[in-house]
Amino acid sequence: xxxxxxxxxxxxxxxxxxxxxxxxxxxxxxxxxxxxxxxxxxxxxxxxxxxxxxxxxxxxxxxxxxxxxxxxxxxxxxxxxxxxxxxxxxxxxxxxxxxxxxxxxxxxxxxxxxxxxxxxxxxxxxxxxxxxxxxxxxxxxxxxxxxxxxxxxxxxxxxxxxxxxxxxxxxxxxxxxxxxxxxxxxxxxxxxxxxxxxxxxxxxxxxxxxxxxxxxxxxxxxxxxxxxxxxxxxxxxxxxxxxxxxxxxxxxxxxxxxxxxxxxxxxxxxxxxxxxxxxxxxxxxxxxxxxxxxxxxxxxxxxxxxxxxxxxxxxxxxxxxxxxxxxxxxxxxxxxxxxxxxxxxxxxxxxxxxxxxxxxxxxxxxxxxxxxxxxxx
Amino acid sequence: xxxxxxxxxxxxxxxxxxxxxxxxxxxxxxxxxxxxxxxxxxxxxxxxxxxxxxxxxxxxxxxxxxxxxxxxxxxxxxxxxxxxxxxxxxxxxxxxxxxxxxxxxxxxxxxxxxxxxxxxxxxxxxxxxxxxxxxxxxxxxxxxxxxxxxxxxxxxxxxxxxxxxxxxxxxxxxxxxxxxxxxxxxxxxxxxxxxxxxxxxxxxxxxxxxxxxxxxxxxxxxxxxxxxxxxxxxxxxxxxxxxxxxxxxxxxxxxxxxxxxxxxxxxxxxxxxxxxxxxxxxxxxxxxxx
Amino acid sequence: xxxxxxxxxxxxxxxxxxxxxxxxxxxxxxxxxxxxxxxxxxxxxxxxxxxxxxxxxxxxxxxxxxxxxxxxxxxxxxxxxxxxxxxxxxxxxxxxxxxxxxxxxxxxxxxxxxxxxxxxxxxxxxxxxxxxxxxxxxxxxxxxxxxxxxxxxxxxxxxxxxxxxxxxxxxxxxxxxxxxxxxxxxxxxxxxxxxxxxxxxxxxxxxxxxxxxxxxxxxxxxxxxxxxxxxxxxxxxxxxxxxxxxxxxxxxxxxxxxxxxxxxxxxxxxxxxxxxxxxxxxxxxxxxxxxxxxxxxxxxxxxxxxxxxxxxxxxxxxx
Numbered sequence: 012x013x014x015x016x017x018x019x020x021x022x023x024x025x026x027x028x029x030x031x032x033x034x035x036x037x038x039x040x041x042x043x044x045x046x047x048x049x050x051x052x053x054x055x056x057x058x059x060x061x062x063x064x065x066x067x068x069x070x071x072x073x074x075x076x077x078x079x080x081x082x083x084x085x086x087x088x089x090x091x092x093x094x095x096x097x098x099x100x101x102x103x104x105x106x107x108x109x110x111x112x113x114x115x116x117x118x119x120x121x122x123x124x125x126x127x128x129x130x131x132x133x134x135x136x137x138x139x140x141x142x143x144x145x146x147x148x149x150x151x152x153x154x155x156x157x158x159x160x161x162x163x164x165x166x167x168x169x170x171x172x173x174x175x176x177x178x179x180x181x182x183x184x185x186x187x188x189x190x191x192x193x194x195x196x197x198x199x200x201x202x203x204x205x206x207x208x209x210x211x212x213x214x215x216x217x218x219x220x221x222x223x224x225x226x227x228x229x230x231x232x233x234x235x236x237x238x239x240x241x242x243x244x245x246x247x248x249x250x251x252x253x254x255x256x257x258x259x260x261x262x263x264x265x266x267x268x269x270x271x272x273x274x275x276x277x278x279x280x281x282x283x284x285x286x287x288x289x290x291x292x293x294x295x296x297x298x299x300x301x302x303x304x305x306x307x308x309x310x311x312x313x314x315x316x317x318x319x320x321x322x323x324x325x326x327x328x329x330x331x332x333x334x335x336x337x338x339x340x341x342x343x344x345x346x347x348x349x350x351x352x353x354x355x356x357x358x359x360x361x362x363x364x365x366x367x368x369x370x371x372x373x374x375x376x377x378x379x380x381x382x383x384x385x386x387x388x
Numbered sequence: 389x390x391x392x393x394x395x396x397x398x399x400x401x402x403x404x405x406x407x408x409x410x411x412x413x414x415x416x417x418x419x420x421x422x423x424x425x426x427x428x429x430x431x432x433x434x435x436x437x438x439x440x441x442x443x444x445x446x447x448x449x450x451x452x453x454x455x456x457x458x459x460x461x462x463x464x465x466x467x468x469x470x471x472x473x474x475x476x477x478x479x480x481x482x483x484x485x486x487x488x489x490x491x492x493x494x495x496x497x498x499x500x501x502x503x504x505x506x507x508x509x510x511x512x513x514x515x516x517x518x519x520x521x522x523x524x525x526x527x528x529x530x531x532x533x534x535x536x537x538x539x540x541x542x543x544x545x546x547x548x549x550x551x552x553x554x555x556x557x558x559x560x561x562x563x564x565x566x567x568x569x570x571x572x573x574x575x576x577x578x579x580x581x582x583x584x585x586x587x588x589x590x591x592x593x594x595x596x597x598x599x600x601x602x603x604x605x606x607x608x609x610x611x612x613x614x615x616x617x618x619x620x621x622x623x624x625x626x627x628x629x630x631x632x633x634x635x636x637x638x639x640x641x642x643x644x645x646x647x648x649x650x651x652x653x654x655x656x657x658x659x660x661x662x663x664x665x666x667x668x669x670x671x672x673x674x675x676x677x678x
Numbered sequence: 679x680x681x682x683x684x685x686x687x688x689x690x691x692x693x694x695x696x697x698x699x700x701x702x703x704x705x706x707x708x709x710x711x712x713x714x715x716x717x718x719x720x721x722x723x724x725x726x727x728x729x730x731x732x733x734x735x736x737x738x739x740x741x742x743x744x745x746x747x748x749x750x751x752x753x754x755x756x757x758x759x760x761x762x763x764x765x766x767x768x769x770x771x772x773x774x775x776x777x778x779x780x781x782x783x784x785x786x787x788x789x790x791x792x793x794x795x796x797x798x799x800x801x802x803x804x805x806x807x808x809x810x811x812x813x814x815x816x817x818x819x820x821x822x823x824x825x826x827x828x829x830x831x832x833x834x835x836x837x838x839x840x841x842x843x844x845x846x847x848x849x850x851x852x853x854x855x856x857x858x859x860x861x862x863x864x865x866x867x868x869x870x871x872x873x874x875x876x877x878x879x880x881x882x883x884x885x886x887x888x889x890x891x892x893x894x895x896x897x898x899x900x901x902x903x904x905x906x907x908x909x910x911x912x913x914x915x916x917x918x919x920x921x922x923x924x925x926x927x928x929x930x931x932x933x934x935x936x937x938x939x940x941x942x943x944x945x946x947x948x949x950x951x952x953x954x955x956x957x958x959x960x961x962x963x964x965x966x967x968x969x970x971x972x973x974x975x976x977x978x979x980x981x982x983x984x985x986x987x988x989x990x991x992x993x994x995x996x997x
Contacts, residue, residue, distance in 0.1 A: 046504075047499065047504050047604075048504065048604070049504075049604075051503075051504040051505070052504075052505060089911070089913055090815060090817070090907075090909045090911055091907055091909065091911070091913065094907060094909070098703075098704065098707055099704070099950075102702070102703055102704035102707070103704055115814075116813065116814050116815055116817070116909075116911065119817050119909075120817060120907075120908075120909045123818070123908065127830060128830065183649065183804060183805070183812065183813055184812075184813040184814065185813065185814040188807075188812070188814070209647065209648045210648065210649060211648055212652075212804070214604070214605070214608070216599040216600050216605070217402060217599065219398045219402070219640075220395065220398055220639070220640050220643035220644050220648065220651070221643065221648055223391065223394045223395055223398060223644060224391075224643075224644055226394075227390065227391040227394075240505075240506055244506075244599075244600070247515070250515070250517075251515050251516075251517055251524075251526045252517055252524050253517035253519070253524050417786075423786035423789070423790075471968065471972070474972055475971065475972065478975075480785045480786060481730075481732055482971050482975065484732055484786065484789060485732070485924070485928065485967060485971045486967075486968055486971045486972070488734075488924065488967060489964050489965070489966070489967025489968035489970075489971060490964065490968060491964070492921060492960055492961075492963055492964030492967060493961055493963075493964025493965055493967075493968065494964070495960070495964075496958075496959075496960035496961040496963075496964060497961045497964075499960075500958060500961060607917060611793070611797065614790050614793075615794075618787075618790060649801075649804075649805040650801055650802075650805055652797070652801055653797075653798050653801045653802075656794040656795075656797050656798045656801075657798070659790070659791065659794045660779070660791060660794055660795070660798075663783060663787060663791050664779065664782075667783060667787060
């Protein structure tokens, strides 16, 4: 037994030693995103945005005179993996803060871990409303919740698109179910009726049965909560079946991946998103240019999310004047950040407000802004 | 009525696809008594190879299909001779474990090379909807059903009418007797596995033109193939076709009239029921050996 | 038998002393994972090593145990020891039902039908929102009092020692089972089913007893896991746990009691060490499985046991 146990001692020792040497030189920020699995597309773009922010920060000399470093882990959008990743980042890599973990249930699982070890966690993506209701003082959410988004746009959908008989389709996870629940609540309150409500699994490749049901349900509009991979297939198959029902979605619908994958089938679809590359805020143009130059495609919702998260953290570290967790947390609470999609400030629960969300319509592959709304505190 | 017809059409189409993708599996089991747990991964390799040739290189669809079939046949032959042959006499468990290990390796190596993104095999057939009364179907799906049927027929002829096919059937019936009559059974095993792999790969490429070619779908494909093969009977051609259609239609109707959530469970429920009532499936024929 | 027993005592001693050598949270976290894996591997080993069948759906019992403990803790607000006691009992019950159905089949049919059961359970966990909260899972499972006292390091240590306790319990039960009449009869069935039947052993009944025991141990592991991670989702029924189990038992040595322990240590360390090489990790696992099947079919402990036997000492007995 001892033969087997001795070599890991060496390994762990070396790993810990090497970490110790570097800790003086850089400030480490942990990133937990899904790099594999069915939302890997989106997780990867988040990391891309994060890296862009990192380079911009380091080009200006870093923070507190030191370079910033990102330590990236694959949470796979799974709570258990994300928790493991968080443990490793905190214990082995000694990060000062974490950005992650994309899916709300993963973020939810990581929250007690950061509370236990006392360091800040920021998410630019997780939209389940309950995260900021947990009373975890170390958690900050730099994006909208499903509830806020639903409230912002339901009226427009009801009035402008004249949606009266609505079908709801969501991916079977907290995001899909949460999105459907929130929008259904708002639309029904305005007077629409629900004619169908169905969920599908991550990674489904054949939506014909679901779409056939949609066709026979007589809906005049369908709400879809799905990410790039599943959503693009759904949209393409909808076109294959010749369905002309008005469709609008939340999730990755205005991202360039999605548009590229769906091609013509995306024409006319509406999406409610916290970021679109066609937004006309002062900072967006520079962001879009830098991102496109580096990654050969326009940024989408998740790119902006990653970009914002890292920038917010870096600004907070500078504001705190140190990487001490308590000071950093307080500094985060006083965030006053201008991102490509607007202004960010956190309330006492860690929920951001002041930034814009848009309703876009995909016309000829361009997410054209149809309406803008600001998330109020 | 419209709903019923459309669901039926959906079920028949997808059932044919299930049958095609399960064919390689049932063949390998029927002729070699080996359950190839890497079947789904061979499907994936076929799909990814098909995508890279049609999309990245721009090769013609049918030429790519030929290349995929040939490459997977070679790959399958090598897998059999280098890996499976070593554990052939040792019973069922080592081959099961070996193919599971192979499947893990193939999936993750594919992930390493290609990444997780879903890709499409470029198809020359349009995806525009064709309307047959109340039923909608796309041109590409129709063509694919036709190609699947052609492939199934071709394999059937191969096994029933050619010398190679006869050697295969002889080796299955009694490998000792086959060896005694001069058949090089080692090679026959290799060719059989190659055929199974080639079919899996062909299915992967064809279906990759209307669904996805992706490194992570191997497990799902294997599972569905198992369901089809058990329903229809391991080793039976007709069984694979009937099993596939039954699965496709049941899923379509359940999903259409009930909910989409438990659709996948239908297949498993059918398997469990089938294994209790008629373990050798609807068309299975062999007896238990001591 | 004596060799095995000595190895097991040695491992226990090492496990008890380990926190003194590595008093940091990350190492203890690995330690907890190792204890969990030992339990899982032992339970899987009972079926594959002593019944001789390959339950590819073994995660069913891990999952049932995890969800039971989670539901008892969060919905019924039961304390830790009740939840962790309920987990193996419910899992054993499932083992009884599933075993009664599946043990009639053998070979690849058994493999596939157990897989089907695990998948059905996963689908239920994923879709029966009212009971299991679907893919969102059950989170925020209350930690027991002894796990919230003291600082973070002491909490981890508490979990670690509880893990050692549970793992030792599992191994003790497995040991007593294997070296009992029932255990020996099960081995007889594994070696030659028909001869065993001819002397009056009922393969089905024996298989069922072993199956239920294994299910119980897997359920215990699941309950412990649920409490430690404080989150349970449908992925506990998923294939990644299955892969770990396969490698742990295969590489460690199936049909031996120490094999799973060795396998668990190796696999957990490999998984954490290879965390940096994410995608490569599983490719390597696949290669390891194939290599073990081809070149080291009895695993490490099997190999060592064979070597040990070939030394001209006294009778050492074989499991």
